[in-house]
Amino acid sequence: MKKWNKHIFTAELPYEKDAVVSLFLRENFAQVDDFIMSLGQMSNIPPSRLLTYKNGKLVNEKVYVKNNLKEAGLKLYLYNIPKALTFVTIDLIRALKTVNFKCDIFFAQHFMPAFVAIILRKLGILKCNKIVFWMFDFFLIPPEFLRSLYYRGIDYVQNFIRTNVDEIWYTTPRLAETDVQHFGSLPTTVVKRLTHAVFFRRISVKSPRPIPPLKLAFLGSLRRNNAVYEAVKTVENCIKLGMKAELHIIGSGPEENRLIEYVKKSKISKAIKFYGFVDDGIKIAKIFSRCHLGLSLYPSDPYGPNWYLTSGKSRRYIAQGLPLIVTTVPYLAKYIYDYKAGIIVDNDPGVIAKELKKIYDSPKMLNSLRRGVNKLYHQYQADNILNKLFTSMFSTGKI
Template identity: 25%
Template sequence: MKNVGKRSILYIVNFYGSPPLNYFEKYLNENKSTYLTIIKLPAVRPSKNRINIDAFIKDEKGNKHNIDLNLFFPLPNFLVFMVQYVLNFFILFILLSKIKRKKFNIIIGETNFGGANAYILKKIGRCDFSIYFNGDILPDTQSSNKCFFLPNNESFFSPFFKFIDSMLIMTQYLLRKMGYGNDLIWFGDKKIEEWDSKKGLEAHNKIIFHGILIDYKEYEKYNSVKKNMNDICYLGRIDDYVGFDILIPSLALIKKILPGIRMHVIGGSVVGIEKYRNLAKQNNVEDNIKFYGYVPKMEDAYNIMSHCALGLALYKPVKDNVSMYTNPGKPKEYIKVGLPVLLTKGGPEIGQEIAKYNAGVEVDFDKEKVTDAIIKIISDNNIYVKLQSGVKRYALKEDINIHFKEFFKNLEKLLIKH
């Protein structure tokens, strides 16, 4: 690919509006250096008796074609997962048929499924160069008796569901291996490369670049929003691995000191929300917690969070928590909207980095310690002002305009060699 003129890129994701694509798109649009097309495939998530199809393609001129369906599907969750993956493959080609461009210079696939699709599209001649963005690891099926993809419930059928869950994980391994057939592997973190290497997956060409950054201009916008000191928030999947087993009981303790405390929870599946809504009722805090579920537009999520005072990122420090091996984006999403972060000691390395800048606080994964930390942060104005200063310093350090220039400079070198 010797031509270094204005290139065409297809970027395939399951979640639109979140890193790294949101910053990738913003940087390219501001520099007007690329014809960018984006495909957003449906997020595969369990939902009772329904299959949700929310997909679109946005071409290089900004024209958008949507596929939005909510189908009645009265079968078990594991079948919903399987059917959605198959449907997503066909939806990909339906969306591609909606635009004029039939071949791209570069295709980038995010997640294992996206990486596998990028490889397939390269093989059938739909691009010159393909990239797999590898931003996560996979669970070890032997490390826990719990299900990772399917809901956990204690019943006679639990071993069967664990078996199905293990098969879903093995499918992810196969997709991941296919992704390694791409021309370049873009690792979101050095740890991910090391983990894959232990599994026998080696990249012929690679770039290690976090991609989960902060647009300082957006930080300034959201930071100017007045914070409600009684409101705390959480963004992302909801399960015990992100601390919900201690967060909700902790909320009950905080309520005794701060009756007006309110937690905003953005994300999570219908099944997961039902589980923790019941836990909230058991702890008498159902009126102090609001579950928004899946929020399609990240701007809406940012607007909700920007009115809060604190972001929660309580990763459970255990071996079978896949977030321990990655560079999670959640803490930086909080900082982007001007919030200090409460993190777990012994969690992902980003916690130590944020604490070093005093943009957040690390705490033991313990109900009482979490309770004390939250009360202290949102009640003591001196502490909060100092944390806000740290948030600003960290946002400046992670500004996209500094880091993406270096990323594209390195990518350009690889493309010229190709």
């Protein structure tokens, strides 16, 4: 028998089939309907799907529309994104229809399903006792016209959501503070909770071989504003400093082909390994098992979301025991500093390479950093955090 004899409907992005929150839900709730949306920044987005679990076992799967978000510029913002959001909304409603628009808790891991759930409940269509919005993104309005229109829309929707849900969960204290500064205080009817990192479950793999070579990991979308070029240039600088270094890149995106061409022209192909998009936690863990450190480099984009959140790449690095090389941008840098779980750097490949040279020359430094990683991981592992939050939820109100 499950810990909570309740029916929960959740909606999430498709980045990982073993998404940490959904794993916890289906292991602890009697019935979980998991709607995986065909949205995201991948080069090949899978179709929307509805997975139904009863007592932890998959009993049904429905496949819906597959969206294409490969475009850029005018077509992306005026056609592809609106079209994708429309189809996902329709498919979400179809998915809710399969459960007769009834559940105990609607747990939204994205603003779009939270918005849909609120509207349906206000119309008397969705019957659920509690709508929870897990807020992990915040975007300031950028100056570019098309992007500003898109993010103004998100801004309006998130302001509507935060005042109409039953609970809002923030991934970092900075996100919670910024939300209040930007939108104002929450209504007294909305419960606020903090999820603090929610690190993925650790997958048991072999430890990396000793340095040299120094092996670095990069996980994420291959976009210019994701500092993937800085990661590659860091390895270039490491080689110039006489180090044997490698970079293992997991991910795909709009810069993939140009990045591969850059690596070839720079004559460092032997030091850079591309794995493409990987959506399997075990495969990611095996790749990380070859690496000594994870790169979490972020440019100081004043309109970027990384100031407020703990990114998936950083959470995965920590989960697999990799110390981080992290810039000062993400809130996670505070955790890394407090627990001595990595090195805080500026987003400058030359400076980063010099810091890595210290580890290269004194590999025992890694042992101290790994101890810090393990302390941080066990403090904020997802199952521990989620268990506390749901236990608190059920103890303070009828659901």
